[in-house]
Amino acid sequence: MFRYLINLSYIGTQFRGIQKNLIKGSLVSDDTSSVEGVLEIALRKLHPINDFKIKLSSRTDAGVHALHNTVHVDLERCNGRPYDEEQITRRLNRSFASQALSIRILSTQLVPMTFHARMYAKSRTYIYRLGLLRQQFCVGSGQHPLNRFVPIEEHDRCYFISHEHFDIERLKRVASSFEGYHDFRTFMATSRGNERQLDPSFTLRRIQSITIERGTCMASAFNRDLAEKFYDYWDIRIKGRSFLYKQVRRMVGAWIAAAAGRITERDVYEMLTIPSSHSWCDQSVVVPAYGLYLCHVEYDPADLSISLDELPRSTTVEETSVATN
The missing domain is CATH 3.30.70.580 (Pseudouridine synthase I, catalytic domain, N-terminal subdomain)
Incomplete structure (x- = not known):
C-alpha cells in the first residue's frame, strides 16, 4: 500500500x-x-x-x-x-x-x-475577491443591484458591492490589526457535533499576513472594458496555518462593514479583543462564499x-x- x-x-x-x-x-x-x-x-x-x-x-x-x-x-x-x-x-x-x-x-x-x-500543512492562503462599484456610479437612478452591469464571467466568482462612501483605506487599517496571534471566537460560526469548539484554546489562531491589493477583472475581452469602467477590483489575501469555521468570511464581512460606515473601527476592535459570540455586531455581514478562493496549501x-x-x-x-x- x-x-x-x-x-x-x-x-x-x-x-x-x-x-x-x-x-x-x-x-x-x-x-x-x-x-x-x-x-x-x-x-x-x-x-x-x-x-x-x-x-x-x-x-x-x-x-x-x-x-x-x-x-x-x-x-x-x-x-x-x-x-x-x-x-x-x-x-x-x-x-x-x-x-x-x-x-x-x-x-x-x-x-x-x-x-x-x-x-x-505549514500554511493556507486564501483570497477574497471584491468588485467595488466606483463612486461616480453609486448615485442616481437605475442603480439597483439587479439593474447594475455585472460581467457574466464573474458571476459567482467575485463579490460585487456598492457604497457611496466606501473607504478602502479604512478596510486596510482594520484588517491589519488582525495579523498575529488572537482569539477569533467572535468570528467563528458554530458547527454541530464539533466538541472542540467548546475548548477555550481552540479559537486561538495566528494570522501570518494580510494584504489588500488591486485585483484584476477576469472577464473576457468583450466585457473587460465595461467591467473595469464600473468596478475597482480588490484582492484580500489572508495567510495562516489554520482557520476556524467561516472565520475568513466573517472577518472580511466585518472589515467591509467598517469600510462602508455601518460599524466603527472601535466596533471591529471590540469584536477582536472581546472574543465572544455576543461581541458580533449585527450590522456586520458574512460575505458570500463565492468570492472566496483557497489559493495555496504549503x-x-x-x-x-x-x-x-x-x-x-x-x-x-x-x-x-x-x-x-
Whole structure:
C-alpha cells in the first residue's frame, strides 16, 4: 500500500463543499454533490484492492473555490507496486471531464506513509475577491443591484458591492490589526457535533499576513472594458496555518462593514479583543462564499520526500511508469 498526495483545484459553485455529506450520522456512499464524493468515485475506477478513505487538508464550504487544495489517500494495487502518479492525474481528469465536473487534478505525488495532508500543512492562503462599484456610479437612478452591469464571467466568482462612501483605506487599517496571534471566537460560526469548539484554546489562531491589493477583472475581452469602467477590483489575501469555521468570511464581512460606515473601527476592535459570540455586531455581514478562493496549501518539501527504502525492492523506474489498472 502506498500514500499519494493529490493536488487539485475546483470551482465550488456546483458543490455543497469539499467534504462528503452525512445522512443520519453516516456518510453517503456515492455522494456526487461534494468534491470528496466525486473524487472517491473517480479513484474507484483505478481498481485498488483496499477500502480507501480520502483525508482532506482543508475543508471548504459550499460555493467556495480552490485554486489549490490537497488530499491524501492510501491505495494498494493487486501487483503490490505503486501506481504511476501521472497516470492517476490523467485518469482522474478524464473522469471529471467526461462528467463536465469543474474539478482539475494539478498533480499527484507519492509521499511517505507518515505524511498527513492536514497535519503537515505549514500554511493556507486564501483570497477574497471584491468588485467595488466606483463612486461616480453609486448615485442616481437605475442603480439597483439587479439593474447594475455585472460581467457574466464573474458571476459567482467575485463579490460585487456598492457604497457611496466606501473607504478602502479604512478596510486596510482594520484588517491589519488582525495579523498575529488572537482569539477569533467572535468570528467563528458554530458547527454541530464539533466538541472542540467548546475548548477555550481552540479559537486561538495566528494570522501570518494580510494584504489588500488591486485585483484584476477576469472577464473576457468583450466585457473587460465595461467591467473595469464600473468596478475597482480588490484582492484580500489572508495567510495562516489554520482557520476556524467561516472565520475568513466573517472577518472580511466585518472589515467591509467598517469600510462602508455601518460599524466603527472601535466596533471591529471590540469584536477582536472581546472574543465572544455576543461581541458580533449585527450590522456586520458574512460575505458570500463565492468570492472566496483557497489559493495555496504549503508543505515542507522534506515532508513530501519519499526514500528509496519505502519502495518495494523489486520496483524499478520502468515498473513504476506502467499504466494503472
